[in-house]
Amino acid sequence: MPRYHRLGNLPKSRHTQFRKPDGSFYPEQLFSTHGFSGPMTLMHHLNLPTSVQEWRDLGPCGVKLLDAEPLRHRHLLTAEMPAKGDAISGRIPLMGNQDVTWNQAKVADQMANFFKNAECDEILFIHDGSGELDSMFGTVPFQPGDYIVIPRGTIWKIRFDSLPVRMLTFESRGEVTIPKRYRNNYGQLMEHAPYHERDIRPPTELKTFDEKGEFLVVVKARNRYTGYIYNYHPFDIVGWDGFTYPWAFSIHDFSPITGKLHMPPPIHQTFQGHNFVVCSFCPRVLDYHPEAVVIPYNHSNVDSDEVLYYVNDKFGSRKGIKEGSITLHPLGIPHGPQPGAVEASIGATKTEELAVMLDTYHPLYLTEEALKLEDENYWKSWQVPNS
Numbered sequence: 479m480p481r482y483h484r485l486g487n488l489p490k491s492r493h494t495q496f497r498k499p500d501g502s503f504y505p506e507q508l509f510s511t512h513g514f515s516g517p518m519t520l521m522h523h524l525n526l527p528t529s530v531q532e533w534r535d536l537g538p539c540g541v542k543l544l545d546a547e548p549l550r551h552r553h554l555l556t557a558e559m560p561a562k563g564d565a566i567s568g569r570i571p572l573m574g575n576q577d578v579t580w581n582q583a584k585v586a587d588q589m590a591n592f593f594k595n596a597e598c599d600e601i602l603f604i605h606d607g608s609g610e611l612d613s614m615f616g617t618v619p620f621q622p623g624d625y626i627v628i629p630r631g632t633i634w635k636i637r638f639d640s641l642p643v644r645m646l647t648f649e650s651r652g653e654v655t656i657p658k659r660y661r662n663n664y665g666q667l668m669e670h671a672p673y674h675e676r677d678i679r680p681p682t683e684l685k686t687f688d689e690k691g692e693f694l695v696v697v698k699a700r701n702r703y704t705g706y707i708y709n710y711h712p713f714d715i716v717g718w719d720g721f722t723y724p725w726a727f728s729i730h731d732f733s734p735i736t737g738k739l740h741m742p743p744p745i746h747q748t749f750q751g752h753n754f755v756v757c758s759f760c761p762r763v764l765d766y767h768p769e770a771v772v773i774p775y776n777h778s779n780v781d782s783d784e785v786l787y788y789v790n791d792k793f794g795s796r797k798g799i800k801e802g803s804i805t806l807h808p809l810g811i812p813h814g815p816q817p818g819a820v821e822a823s824i825g826a827t828k829t830e831e832l833a834v835m836l837d838t839y840h841p842l843y844l845t846e847e848a849l850k851l852e853d854e855n856y857w858k859s860w861q862v863p864n865s
């Protein structure tokens with residue numbers, strides 16, 4: 479989606495005869511994530527992509543959301559979560575709505591099988607691991623602090639250099655894009671955008687596997703996992719070109735926009751989803767008006783839920799936060815710095831905070847798993863004693 483890219487070998491013209499040395503065809507496939515009008519990629523395989531040996535039902539994977547919870551600010555502590563499962567089976571859904579699901583993971587194992595989310599684009603945020611995302615489109619190396627955007631329908635498998643690894647996965651029912659206001663009519667990122675095409679890392683290497691055997695792709699769709707068994711390696715593409723492929727972007731490459739007076743959260747926006755945004759709060763100089771209040775004012779996000787994941791514990795406007803904390807400030811009630819935070823911030827010239835924010839236009843509902851991580855006294859942290 480970020481720009482046109484190609485890897486491997488392709489015929490000079492699309493939809494023309496592209497033959498192997500033995501004279502047979504490299505089967506062609508159009509891979510499109512929004513009908514025939516959205517971003518798409520053309521690819522040639524070694525094998526027929528429609529050929530499947532078997533499928534089996536691997537069971538339900540729907541998320542049960544709690545819909546009868548009273549309104550209040552929430553704080554979840556993920557630091558103590560035990561390591562469990564692989565990058566898919568270890569996902570613990572903490573909250574969600576009709577547009578997006580927030581999954582938390584402390585990954586214990588490498589993936590044994592391949593994975594495809596057939597219904598959602600995914601944004602992975604790698605808190606503290608490194609490794610490589612292998613996919614049908616090639617390999618995307620990653621480091622701590624990387625976001626990896628994976629279009630729906632992509633077959634992939636992630637390899638970590640060491641474990642455990644903490645990561646988030648946002649599953650998006652709608653398309654994940656770069657905000658439109660960052661781009662010109664040609665799709666190019668403009669000068670005021672907080673990142674540049676050079677910061678976007680598409681697959682670097684296309685590895686084509688000409689292997690026969692039994693390969694399981696776990697497909698997530700319709701609230702179930704379905705196992706698709708192929709008799710050839712699913713990374714069998716010899717060449718592709720187009721706009722749909724997985725790509726990485728480091729939170730450390732986000733260039734914060736700063737100002738004389740406090741700048742609102744949209745300046746931190748990184749990705750756009752349907753009815754939600756993802757923002758990056760990064761180290762930066764603070765507001766430079768001589769009498770500036772350098773942390774946020776109280777604000778009523780009357781129409782949106784605001785969730786922050788604290789990648790470190792240096793968030794100036796919030797007390798009681800630990801690395802790995804999540805705060806959910808729901809729509810309808812104001813939030814802001816805790817008592818004393820404004821006074822304590824006066825004179826500060828920079829912040830070292832690092833956080834990922836999800837803002838949604840529809841309410842987010844927690845899961846039972848989220849309640850197990852909750853600091854139930856968080857809502858009291860703004861209380862001012864009676865005098």
Ligand SMILES: [Fe+2]
Pocket residue numbers: 777784807813
């Ligand atoms: Fe806020």
